[in-house]
Amino acid sequence: MTLPPLPDAAVTLHAEAGDWRAAVREAGRALARSGATREGYADRMIEVLEEFGAYIVIAPGLALAHARPGPDVLRSGLAVVTLAEPVAFGHPHNDPVRVVVGLAVSNAEEHVASVAGLANVFNERTAIDRLAAAASIDDVRAVFDGAGAPSSPGGEEGAGS
């Protein structure tokens, strides 16, 4: 259930992105900068949207950009990009996107377990607003760290393993 680490290099605040591709590319850049992936991973995240549509916009204002494990994933990683201006991804209900979470995982099994930790972060209803409004990396980290605390609101029994 532990999330991949969120180093400073993996956070970009108030990114200027003209469209969804640019927004996803920012997440790819952050993942590469943090050492989790190679640059090519951004293209694979974009291909996922081209193939399946904007289903990765899983809540109002939030996109979870990711691709399958692959040789361009050096280690599991998490990135957070907030957008200076909201961007439409083409989702019928959850557009426009204000926060892009980028995710890279080295194998699928580990992925399913660790990503469940993201549910703990975003089940807190204010998480997306707090991330969108974050003025510093510490503000971002507080949203993620808060969800890991044993007494987190709504954290009850925790799901799965």
Place this chain on the structure above:
Amino acid sequence: MRIVAVCGLGVGTSAILKANAERALARLGLSADVEASDLASVAAAAADAQVVLTSTELADQVRAALGRTWAEIIEVENYFDVDDIGRKLEASLG
């Protein structure tokens, strides 16, 4: 009872949907085996499932992949709205 949570890749969004479906079931006092799957393998994964959970965006692709099925397809818009997921599961299972 089996439930399959489906996304494009079977990693990432379906894992979140699986976690929150399990949470919704626990609140309802229901137990079920919830599995994450990708679109490519959903036909096999959902063969003996009662419910297939997916995003509204993917529902048509899931229907096409499943063909004829006994499973009910439930569409979720907000993956973090555990109350909504619970209401939909309860309507389907209860």
